[in-house]
Amino acid sequence: NADAVLALTEDMKKEMQRVCPREISVIPNGISLERFRVSSGCREEKSTRTVIFVGRLHPVKGVQYLIEAMAIVHQKIPDIKLVIVGDGTERPILEKRVRELDLNECIQFLGQVSQEKMPDIMHQADILVLPSLSEGFPTVILEAMAGGLPIIATSVRGIPDIIDEGINGYLVNTKRPDEIADKILTLMLNDDMRKKISINNREKAEMFTW
Numbered sequence: 187n188a189d190a191v192l193a194l195t196e197d198m199k200k201e202m203q204r205v206c207p208r209e210i211s212v213i214p215n216g217i218s219l220e221r222f223r224v225s226s227g228c229r230e231e232k233s234t235r236t237v238i239f240v241g242r243l244h245p246v247k248g249v250q251y252l253i254e255a256m257a258i259v260h261q262k263i264p265d266i267k268l269v270i271v272g273d274g275t276e277r278p279i280l281e282k283r284v285r286e287l288d289l290n291e292c293i294q295f296l297g298q299v300s301q302e303k304m305p306d307i308m309h310q311a312d313i314l315v316l317p318s319l320s321e322g323f324p325t326v327i328l329e330a331m332a333g334g335l336p337i338i339a340t341s342v343r344g345i346p347d348i349i350d351e352g353i354n355g356y357l358v359n360t361k362r363p364d365e366i367a368d369k370i371l372t373l374m375l376n377d378d379m380r381k382k383i384s385i386n387n388r389e390k391a392e393m394f395t396w
Contacts, residue, residue, distance in 0.1 A: 194323040195344030214347070215325045216396040222305050222332035223388070235374050236267045238311035238335075240304070240326045241318075243274030248317035248340065248360060250276075250283055255317075255366035257287045262371055268293045271307060308333040312380065313373055319360050321345055328394045331387035336380055338369045354387045 191210045193199040199210045237256070241247045249270065256268050270280070270293065277295065284293050299307060308314070314330035316339040323344040327337055331348075337355030339345045349355045356372070358365040373380050 195347045197343050215323050216394050217328045219332050219395045222329050234265050234267055236311045237313050237315055238269045240271040242272050243276040246319050248319050249280055251363045252315050252317045253283050254363035258367035259370050271296045271299050273298045332391035334384035334388050336373050336383040354390055
């Protein structure tokens with residue numbers, strides 16, 4: 187009986203049309219582009235490569251698979267760092283897994299961070315990884331793109347609507363630390379590719395301004 191129905195993604199539209207076969211418009215999430223563009227104008231070269239995850243620490247976010255991927259990457263790039271931004275019920279379990287894998291030196295839990303600080307934190311990173319088991323249309327990917335970060339994310343729900351394989355990031359299967367590690371290494375060991383994707387992402391982020 188609604189006059190209009192909106193979906194965030196094409197995938198969500200298809201799911202909704204299974205319930206009610208009617209016209210549905212797709213309007214994605216948006217971001218305030220200027221907040222992230224300001225802190226990402228030029229990426230400074232640094233010796234330590236940094237991967238970032240942003241989100242609540244809940245099993246559905248798949249952070250354990252990113253931590254296990256870092257164990258693989260750490261063998262090839264000893265000085266790599268993973269910064270985990272966010273908090274949640276799974277944090278003690280994830281911290282235990284970090285200790286089990288002897289990754290205390292390269293994985294940092296920042297906890298909850300204010301939105302005001304997020305642009306600066308993203309500016310310090312080289313790649314954003316989102317290993318979720320399920321997602322809708324994660325705004326954090328748009329924010330990272332605006333900041334020029336290449337994206338590695340699982341191919342679930344609305345994420346393939348944002349990520350063009352090899353153009354602005356890479357898609358991986360869920361629960362696959364080996365695939366995550368492979369893509370992290372691909373990006374970290376190829377400066378030219380990382381820079382090219384960074385430029386592509388800043389351009390694509392223009393599509394998602396409010």
